[in-house]
Amino acid sequence: MNEQEAAAELERLAAEIARHNRLYHTDDAPEISDADYDALIRRNREIEAAFPHLAREDSPSRVVGAAPAAHLSKVRHALPMLSLDNAFAEEEVADFIGRVRRYLALGDQAELALTAEPKIDGLSCSLRYEKGMLALAATRGDGTTGEVVTDNARTIGDIPQRLSGSVPDLFEIRGEVYMSKADFAALNARLLAEAEDSAKARQFANPRNAAAGSLRQKDAAVTASRPLRFYAHGWGEVSALPAETQLGVMRAIAGWGVPIADDLERFTDLAGLIGHYRGIESRRADLGFDIDGVVYKVDRLDWQERLGFVSRAPRWAIAHKFPAEKAETVLEAIDIQVGRTGKLTPVARLRPVSVGGVTVTNATLHNKDEIERLGVRVGDRILIQRAGDVIPQVLRNLTSEEARPAYVFPELCPECGSEAVREEGEVDVRCTGGLICPAQRVERLRHFVSRHALDIEGLGITHIESFFRDGLLQSPADIFKLTRETLLGRERWAEISAANLIAAIDARRRPPLDRFLFALGIRHVGEVTARDLARRYRSWAAFQAMVDSALAIRGEMTPAIGEEERKFLQRRGKAVVEAVGTPNIGPEVANALLDFFEEPHNREVIADIFAAGVAIEDVVHETKESPVTGKTIVFTGTLEALSRDEAKAQAEALGAKVAGSVSARTDLVVAGPGAGSKLKKAQELGIETTDEAGWLKIVAEAGG
Numbered sequence: 001m002n003e004q005e006a007a008a009e010l011e012r013l014a015a016e017i018a019r020h021n022r023l024y025h026t027d028d029a030p031e032i033s034d035a036d037y038d039a040l041i042r043r044n045r046e047i048e049a050a051f052p053h054l055a056r057e058d059s060p061s062r063v064v065g066a067a068p069a070a071h072l073s074k075v076r077h078a079l080p081m082l083s084l085d086n087a088f089a090e091e092e093v094a095d096f097i098g099r100v101r102r103y104l105a106l107g108d109q110a111e112l113a114l115t116a117e118p119k120i121d122g123l124s125c126s127l128r129y130e131k132g133m134l135a136l137a138a139t140r141g142d143g144t145t146g147e148v149v150t151d152n153a154r155t156i157g158d159i160p161q162r163l164s165g166s167v168p169d170l171f172e173i174r175g176e177v178y179m180s181k182a183d184f185a186a187l188n189a190r191l192l193a194e195a196e197d198s199a200k201a202r203q204f205a206n207p208r209n210a211a212a213g214s215l216r217q218k219d220a221a222v223t224a225s226r227p228l229r230f231y232a233h234g235w236g237e238v239s240a241l242p243a244e245t246q247l248g249v250m251r252a253i254a255g256w257g258v259p260i261a262d263d264l265e266r267f268t269d270l271a272g273l274i275g276h277y278r279g280i281e282s283r284r285a286d287l288g289f290d291i292d293g294v295v296y297k298v299d300r301l302d303w304q305e306r307l308g309f310v311s312r313a314p315r316w317a318i319a320h321k322f323p324a325e326k327a328e329t330v331l332e333a334i335d336i337q338v339g340r341t342g343k344l345t346p347v348a349r350l351r352p353v354s355v356g357g358v359t360v361t362n363a364t365l366h367n368k369d370e371i372e373r374l375g376v377r378v379g380d381r382i383l384i385q386r387a388g389d390v391i392p393q394v395l396r397n398l399t400s401e402e403a404r405p406a407y408v409f410p411e412l413c414p415e416c417g418s419e420a421v422r423e424e425g426e427v428d429v430r431c432t433g434g435l436i437c438p439a440q441r442v443e444r445l446r447h448f449v450s451r452h453a454l455d456i457e458g459l460g461i462t463h464i465e466s467f468f469r470d471g472l473l474q475s476p477a478d479i480f481k482l483t484r485e486t487l488l489g490r491e492r493w494a495e496i497s498a499a500n501l502i503a504a505i506d507a508r509r510r511p512p513l514d515r516f517l518f519a520l521g522i523r524h525v526g527e528v529t530a531r532d533l534a535r536r537y538r539s540w541a542a543f544q545a546m547v548d549s550a551l552a553i554r555g556e557m558t559p560a561i562g563e564e565e566r567k568f569l570q571r572r573g574k575a576v577v578e579a580v581g582t583p584n585i586g587p588e589v590a591n592a593l594l595d596f597f598e599e600p601h602n603r604e605v606i607a608d609i610f611a612a613g614v615a616i617e618d619v620v621h622e623t624k625e626s627p628v629t630g631k632t633i634v635f636t637g638t639l640e641a642l643s644r645d646e647a648k649a650q651a652e653a654l655g656a657k658v659a660g661s662v663s664a665r666t667d668l669v670v671a672g673p674g675a676g677s678k679l680k681k682a683q684e685l686g687i688e689t690t691d692e693a694g695w696l697k698i699v700a701e702a703g704g
């Protein structure tokens with residue numbers, strides 16, 4: 001993989017992961033399994049490791065979760081709520097321990113104690129206690145901003161209104177809201193029984209979704225009717241800590257009346273941790289709730305403090321995941337779903353089967369190749385797995401060769417009958433119906449108004465579908481042509497609701513350039529690319545001018561013939577990338593962008609949007625304030641209070657770059673005892689130097 005490909009791939013991953021985060025955290029409706037999600041995160045991390053300078057500002061390794069839901073009010077967490085790195089194999093746990101030891105510069109004899117406790121599959125929640133009284137409960141949200149769910153949390157029996165005993169003035173308890181498997185099954189049964197129309201009954205896919213959906217209710221009475229539970233696994237902002245170790249603080253929390261994990265224990269070696277992991281794993285099915293691994297945490301809090309965080313996760317903890325739970329069932333049908341971009345996704349409809357206590361009826365088959373690879377046909381017995389997943393995977397076909405015919409992937413889009421084609425080098429089959437395909441039109445409209453695009457509140461999928469059906473909404477421009485009168489002429493629209501929707505639409509008539517570009521749903525142009533383009537071009541006029549000149553350049557390049565073709569395509573890729581002229585945008589993305597604007601229909605749609613009274617807001621310069629931001633720092637000699645990694649992490653957290661050698665571009669040299677040639681060179685070049693104490697002062701003053 002070359003640099004350009006890596007940048008394009010990181011870009012694609014950022015957009016894809018952001019979308020799955022949104023589906024999982026905001027919509028409680030994930031589309032891929034946890035294992036597939038983890039694979040995306042890993043791939044992102046691997047590419048970033050190979051090309052560290054390409055790591056994006058909005059890389060998934062730095063951003064957690066997704067934006068909060070609209071119906072709940074928001075709160076900024078006093079301390080961010082982060083995530084955990086995963087380990088799957090024992091060796092990865094050993095690596096983690098090795099990393100911690102190295103970072104802390106522990107000698108061979110030094111004891112390193114870690115706690116181990118189950119990782120419950122629920123949703124994290126922060127409970128802020130002031131003078132022992134519950135003052136605020138918030139979900140994680142995007143990690144920085146969560147949703148206020150205080151009234152809802154008060155209805156959960158495990159969450160006390162008042163902590164007992166002597167509690168610091170301020171103490172934020174963090175933990176997991178979850179639902180037991182039995183309560184989940186009973187809830188789904190109840191929802192089904194209560195629904196007027198069983199086909200439309202809202203069912204939860206798994207206990208985690210049920211817990212999330214139940215906690216994030218507008219009406220606390222609904223939450224109260226749901227059997228939610230809570231256990232603490234950590235803390236956020238506190239005025240004082242009751243102990244100096246993880247275990248000590250967790251026991252204090254239990255003493256105040258908040259449940260903690262039954263299986264929380266402390267170990268001083270790898271064997272102990274692994275033994276505990278295996279013990280919990282063997283009891284997994286009997287625990288009564290879904291767990292997906294065991295979390296290990298460095299016990300000493302002063303060490304946790306030194307280890308700190310790297311992007312989205314603490315260096316002092318890791319989640320050791322369990323392998324997936326499996327079951328056998330029958331493949332009853334293969335349905336094809338058509339996505340916003342026209343992608344045809346095959347979905348396996350299964351004879352219902354219980355996997356790890358959850359009834360599973362669907363599994364993903366990903367694409368045409370996957371069906372062929374598995375060799376599955378309708379009627380086959382198959383092995384599926386669920387790793388705390390919502391949508392399980394099909395692992396294997398268990399039916400031996402029979403005279404049954406192989407599955408034939410459709411050649412026509414099941415939604416609009418247009419031809420479905422697979423482009424050279426692509427895995428996905430796509431409908432070519434574009435704007436005439438109802439699946440894509442509705443999806444395009446939904447995408448256009450979605451939270452990270454134009455964010456039009458109150459224009460949800462139900463309204464879009466009904467407006468679409470009645471011919472009121474055909475293209476995005478129609479949104480801006482909706483009037484109060486039109487709405488009032490419809491069933492179930494009253495003065496207030498109509499006025500609200502019109503106001504929400506009017507509030508978006510000046511969208512920022514990046515949101516608008518993202519909203520257009522251009523292939524390969526996710527939020528990240530849209531932002532890059534907006535940063536580069538700043539106004540619609542400048543962007544449009546670039547597109548026109550890039551199209552002209554691309555148009556002039558007539559295709560060569562025969563063997564030359566490949567070389568030609570490479571040259572064309574390069575020319576197009578240069579013409580688009582935006583960092584991080586490679587040939588695939590650049591060409592997709594130009595393809596979009598080359599299509600007259602798309603230009604018409606945009607012209608219509610502007611004609612309906614929309615104008616794009618220019619990008620105003622963003623400034624970033626931090627004393628050492630953008631500076632290049634070299635550490636040399638022996639550091640005593642800090643390890644090299646720790647110093648480097650501090651510098652990077654303050655927005656500085658760390659270099660290995662001194663040059664004219666170096667801004668600061670931090671020299672410890674024994675510093676030699678680098679210090680000398682710095683002095684010769686007249687570069688500012690300081691010692692470790694001086695560095696620590698800089699860090700302290702910057703609040704790092």
Ligand code: IVH
Pocket residue numbers: 081082083084117118119120121122123124125175176233234295313314317319
């Ligand atoms: S510790 C700084 N311990 O897993 C983050 N998390 O994948 C520290 N979770 O957001 C988190 N059980 O919601 C921790 N025993 C446990 C956990 C646990 C479940 C969740 C938590 C976290 C997510 C990370």
